[in-house]
Amino acid sequence: MDIHELINRHFESIGWDIEPHNLYDPIAYTLEAGGKRIRPTLVLMACRLFGGDVEKALMPATAIEVFHNFTLLHDDVMDNADTRRKRMTVHKKWDVNTAILSGDAMMIKAYQFLENVPADKLPAALSLFSRTAIEVCEGQQYDVDFERRDDVTIEEYYRMIRLKTAVLLAGSLKLGAILADAPADDADALYDFGIAIGIAFQLRDDYLDVYGDERTFGKKIGGDILCGKRTFLLINALKNGSVSQRQTICQLLKNGGIPAEEKIAAVTAIYDSLDMPKVCADAMEEYYSRAMQALSRITDKDDAEKAPFVEFARSLMGRTE
Amino acid sequence: MDIHELINRHFESIGWDIEPHNLYDPIAYTLEAGGKRIRPTLVLMACRLFGGDVEKALMPATAIEVFHNFTLLHDDVMDNADTRRKRMTVHKKWDVNTAILSGDAMMIKAYQFLENVPADKLPAALSLFSRTAIEVCEGQQYDVDFERRDDVTIEEYYRMIRLKTAVLLAGSLKLGAILADAPADDADALYDFGIAIGIAFQLRDDYLDVYGDERTFGKKIGGDILCGKRTFLLINALKNGSVSQRQTICQLLKNGGIPAEEKIAAVTAIYDSLDMPKVCADAMEEYYSRAMQALSRITDKDDAEKAPFVEFARSLMGRTE
Numbered sequence: 001m002d003i004h005e006l007i008n009r010h011f012e013s014i015g016w017d018i019e020p021h022n023l024y025d026p027i028a029y030t031l032e033a034g035g036k037r038i039r040p041t042l043v044l045m046a047c048r049l050f051g052g053d054v055e056k057a058l059m060p061a062t063a064i065e066v067f068h069n070f071t072l073l074h075d076d077v078m079d080n081a082d083t084r085r086k087r088m089t090v091h092k093k094w095d096v097n098t099a100i101l102s103g104d105a106m107m108i109k110a111y112q113f114l115e116n117v118p119a120d121k122l123p124a125a126l127s128l129f130s131r132t133a134i135e136v137c138e139g140q141q142y143d144v145d146f147e148r149r150d151d152v153t154i155e156e157y158y159r160m161i162r163l164k165t166a167v168l169l170a171g172s173l174k175l176g177a178i179l180a181d182a183p184a185d186d187a188d189a190l191y192d193f194g195i196a197i198g199i200a201f202q203l204r205d206d207y208l209d210v211y212g213d214e215r216t217f218g219k220k221i222g223g224d225i226l227c228g229k230r231t232f233l234l235i236n237a238l239k240n241g242s243v244s245q246r247q248t249i250c251q252l253l254k255n256g257g258i259p260a261e262e263k264i265a266a267v268t269a270i271y272d273s274l275d276m277p278k279v280c281a282d283a284m285e286e287y288y289s290r291a292m293q294a295l296s297r298i299t300d301k302d303d304a305e306k307a308p309f310v311e312f313a314r315s316l317m318g319r320t321e
Numbered sequence: 322m323d324i325h326e327l328i329n330r331h332f333e334s335i336g337w338d339i340e341p342h343n344l345y346d347p348i349a350y351t352l353e354a355g356g357k358r359i360r361p362t363l364v365l366m367a368c369r370l371f372g373g374d375v376e377k378a379l380m381p382a383t384a385i386e387v388f389h390n391f392t393l394l395h396d397d398v399m400d401n402a403d404t405r406r407k408r409m410t411v412h413k414k415w416d417v418n419t420a421i422l423s424g425d426a427m428m429i430k431a432y433q434f435l436e437n438v439p440a441d442k443l444p445a446a447l448s449l450f451s452r453t454a455i456e457v458c459e460g461q462q463y464d465v466d467f468e469r470r471d472d473v474t475i476e477e478y479y480r481m482i483r484l485k486t487a488v489l490l491a492g493s494l495k496l497g498a499i500l501a502d503a504p505a506d507d508a509d510a511l512y513d514f515g516i517a518i519g520i521a522f523q524l525r526d527d528y529l530d531v532y533g534d535e536r537t538f539g540k541k542i543g544g545d546i547l548c549g550k551r552t553f554l555l556i557n558a559l560k561n562g563s564v565s566q567r568q569t570i571c572q573l574l575k576n577g578g579i580p581a582e583e584k585i586a587a588v589t590a591i592y593d594s595l596d597m598p599k600v601c602a603d604a605m606e607e608y609y610s611r612a613m614q615a616l617s618r619i620t621d622k623d624d625a626e627k628a629p630f631v632e633f634a635r636s637l638m639g640r641t642e
Contacts, residue, residue, distance in 0.1 A: 020463050022465070022466055023462040074425060078418040078421060078422065101395070101462060103425075104425075105462075108454045108455045108458065111432060111447070112452075112455065115451065119440075122443055122447070123440050126436060130429055134426060134430065134433065137426040138426075140422060141341040142341055144422070145341060
């Protein structure tokens with residue numbers, strides 16, 4: 001069976017009709033919204049690459065996906081977001097306390113799914129899972145911290161997106177490799193592939209927020225500019241722009257009186273003049289290339305076997321060739 | 322070394338001076354407030370009873386205590402409490418988002434402390450830990466649900482306090498027993514002892530909220546009455562009171578215009594007329610006796626070895642003989 005179908009069927013088979021309903025209904029609601037199930041797919045892809053039993057990897061893959069959705073649930077509370085995947089967020093549909101407590105329960109459920117890892121692999125899987133989970137929290141905290149700072153460096157930005165976005169993709173791949181008893185070096189190579197592709201993906205997300213097509217991007221263009229988010233583009237502009245450009249950006253970000261459209265246009269104009277589309281494309285290319293290098297370290301698998309990972313990297317980066 | 326001293330030294334030795342500080346400082350702040358460290362003490366007591374290595378049980382005992390403090394942190398957000406252990410709560414000292422995210426990180430850290438369980442005992446320890454953790458969340462949810470209901474039964478009340486309060490005490494004891502390779506029946510007996518004593522403790526807490534001495538109770542007397550909490554006393558009064566008494570209670574609870582002192586006095590008068598101190602004392606005695614029965618199921622340990630558990634039960638119930 002196709003990995004995607006396997007995952008979807010598995011998620012549909014999990015019963016959430018448990019008491020107390022006010023605790024479990026929001027979890028079911030969050031998970032039934034679907035999403036692309038990227039992370040469990042990566043667990044299963046990695047497991048299959050090294051000849052593991054894909055069916056047995058379903059439960060640990062579920063642990064990762066449930067954890068990921070838990071982070072979205074609590075992030076939405078912290079951002080006071082109204083919608084997620086075109087539906088009301090949990091704290092809007094229920095209330096903030098429900099979102100906090102159901103989120104907590106969701107994280108514990110994630111660990112319960114992880115219990116299905118065979119005993120001999122449990123220490124490694126548990127350690128990887130918790131380390132990844134705490135790193136995601138650290139990344140989220142750095143992201144919050146950055147909002148109050150004007151002096152975030154590119155290095156700090158990379159560390160933040162590595163933690164917030166990349167480690168969970170990398171951890172998913174490594175978990176699948178561990179479940180399949182892959183050689184440690186190969187598991188690490190897949191991890192590094194995941195880190196590089198995760199960073200490239202976040203760079204692309206930052207780029208698309210300014211230069212994307214609203215119809216395919218799924219979010220309003222310029223959202224990051226309006227909330228003053230420390231993106232790759234903003235940090236670069238604040239580093240490489242002229243004194244007057246930097247001043248203009250800072251004034252625009254702090255001034256709440258300027259209409260949104262005007263603010264987005266003015267900041268975008270500065271980005272244009274600093275050749276930001278090319279700067280972004282170069283950085284994405286660099287990390288895409290690092291991802292391919294990491295993949296090439298797995299020498300005992302041929303190109304056909306590694307093709308799904310290249311395909312995944314391409315699709316995540318929106319590449320057609 | 323004395324168990325208490327061992328635990329306190331251990332908690333002082335944990336370094337929380339880690340980046341990002343806005344994530345870890347609230348965790349350090351929460352844990353340095355201390356508290357009685359009841360749960361890790363129970364882990365170590367159980368471990369010692371069955372001849373286990375108490376030093377090696379310190380890390381898993383820490384997992385339980387960190388988890389317990391995480392629940393307090395998030396509970397304080399949900400209750401919008403100002404103080405905890407005579408200090409500002411995390412969400413007041415920092416903000417709600419910090420309290421949510423640091424709490425999340427704290428739960429993951431709890432699981433990381435649990436990684437120190439020997440591999441052969443990890444599956445049992447992890448399963449017990451997660452089951453206990455999710456039950457605590459369920460208990461919290463029932464408690465919230467009860468606030469909106471006037472028809473909570475005594476059976477539902479017992480289920481709620483079992484989950485919210487008792488399972489973590491019971492789970493601590495069982496974890497210690499597992500770490501010491503105790504026979505399964507003995508581990509279960511200790512678990513049942515913990516459940517009974519936990520329920521008795523919560524009954525006493527409900528009782529003291531009305532009949533306690535403010536100087537030793539540590540909280541304002543009548544707090545549960547003022548917020549309409551479904552305590553053992555209220556549920557009993559709503560079940561066994563006369564029609565007019567029940568009506569009076571319902572009116573008092575719903576009427577915000579009556580001065581606090583008056584409300585507390587009126588409800589207490591009804592409790593008095595229903596002989597509630599005796600009803601409470603009988604229920605506590607019943608559960609204390611169940612705890613002692615559970616302890617007596619551990620036949621290969623003598624009274625001297627079991628004395629610390631009897632002592633613990635007595636102190637938790639405020640008994641002097």
